[in-house]
Amino acid sequence: MDEDAAPRRVRADAERSTARILEAAENVLATDESASLERIADAAGLARATVHRRFSSRTALLDALAAQLAARYVQGLADAHTDTAPPVAAMLRMTETVFTLKIAHRFAVQLSASVTPEVLEGLDRLFVRLRDAGAIAAADPTWGRRVYLALLHEVNDLPADSPVLPAGRDEVAARAELLVTTVLRALGGTGI
Incomplete structure (x- = not known):
């Protein structure tokens, strides 16, 4: 023994x-x-x-950091119930998780390897659900995901005191609300 x-x-x-x-x-x-x-x-x-x-090697270490973050993104998709919850609510929950990760893991989020095919597929499924529920008008869910990811980086780079962030909210909630509302409106929806 x-x-x-x-x-x-x-x-x-x-x-x-x-x-x-x-x-x-x-x-x-x-x-x-x-x-x-x-x-x-x-x-x-x-x-x-x-x-x-x-x-x-340093590359192996960076790959491990990216893999760890990718696993957290996948878990965030699962925790937000992106395949079953009302799609706008799921998107907001998932976005809060992403900003929590971005704040806690400032270096790792710069690693593009953390956005794996599994993460992209999960986001694509969410954007299909958003389209099917009428929350967005954009016909191509991949385009929705690309807009979301591009704006995610822009919202993340805003200073904490930016006037475009909703007032009276904690940092994560304010960033998530701004991103989700902006993406939904940009894709032909009405926002939150």
Whole structure:
């Protein structure tokens, strides 16, 4: 039985180390995009060799950050019930999740690899539902998704005190409301 316990312990240790590396990488790279793996190892409180054992290169580390964020986007789509909830409500919930992720993971959101085919397909299904429910008039759901993603970056880049953000709301809710209303109106809907 002790033989079975050892591999689990090593695996748990490796998982904790990987999580620490990814968290440290996110924090360090948010302030210095060119930070070295050594600096990330220091921030994680681990030896550089440990970082290299987990990630063979800087590219592998960036790929892991993108994959982690993509998984969170997919989970956000599921949590917002984009396939079953009323489509406008689902879009608003999903958008709040996206802005929460964007605020918490400022570096990783710049990684285009985090927008995977699975994320794009989930968004396309949502835009089909929005069209079918009459919330948008745009015939092509892919166009709706592209408008949404383009405006998402623009709304994310607004300063917190921007006069276009709805007043009296927390940052995430204000950004989500502005984005959803703008996209729905741009695509022939009436907004929220």
